[in-house]
Amino acid sequence: MNFDALSPEQIDRLRDKLRASGLRSTRPRLALAHLLFGAGNRHVTAESLHEEARKVGLGVSQATIYNTLNQFLSAGLLSEVIVDPARSYFDTNVTEHHHFFIENETRLIDIPLNEVVLSTVPDAPEGYDLAGVDVVIRLDRR
Amino acid sequence: MNFDALSPEQIDRLRDKLRASGLRSTRPRLALAHLLFGAGNRHVTAESLHEEARKVGLGVSQATIYNTLNQFLSAGLLSEVIVDPARSYFDTNVTEHHHFFIENETRLIDIPLNEVVLSTVPDAPEGYDLAGVDVVIRLDRR
């Protein structure tokens, strides 16, 4: 596990982020947090993150990848995007927004909230609370 | 397999529907088609349909359920709804429309197309064609 590229400040920032969410700052978690939150918004699958971790020389098992992703998810550090029956996508953008999904590239692109305007939306049926609205625009490479 | 409840007219209608889609009208397919298309729009999972088939006394295996659902899907007799990472939903409504998904009841409700108006939608990125727009409104029982 190569932490040389990380400045102490970066490490501290990640530590704080984890602690603030009630998670212990362990080595694997710090390393994965760095991959995930180190640069802009990202979409990963368990497999893509595992692959990435391997390349960077992290000896993390798939189980830890899954556990960590799920912990980050329940801690609110990640959101889940449900667009593909074959696998789960995790998004570092936890604000409300929508997605393009490129079916034959297995790739997601964020759509800022203000670029989709729902001018008419049905009321929730009696006895139910609104939990969220997901808009997925499916694309195919031309 | 109890076909007593089916009038010859109903059987013929289903036969035609299958044939029109290039599918042979076999016993299991006719029976499942009857369950699926017999009464209004429906949402099923492989498991729920299997269960239902069992109750009606059909000796169909899970494999046949899956194969049949997928054949109906590619034949355009069913559509797929992707809302739950845990299982696939099939919808007998093959026209464009949207969905309520009740997370803790594992249940779908159709939303007619005109009840959701997207007044602003981003352009597809260069080089990509629009394949579809899915709106899922997630609900929780109050």
Place this chain on the structure above:
DNA sequence: ATTTGTGCAAATCGTTTGCATCTGA
């Protein structure tokens, strides 16, 4: 010292597939 996380391998769950056997056209 105690609690929480990790790794591994085995277990689980939904879904798909190979193959021998049936069956509809």
Place this chain on the structure above:
DNA sequence: TCAGATGCAAACGATTTGCACAAAT
């Protein structure tokens, strides 16, 4: 007749879990 369907069980891929060990507070 014979291409196409079925059933079963085995295979599969993604995800979860049990448990012994390791590390964090």
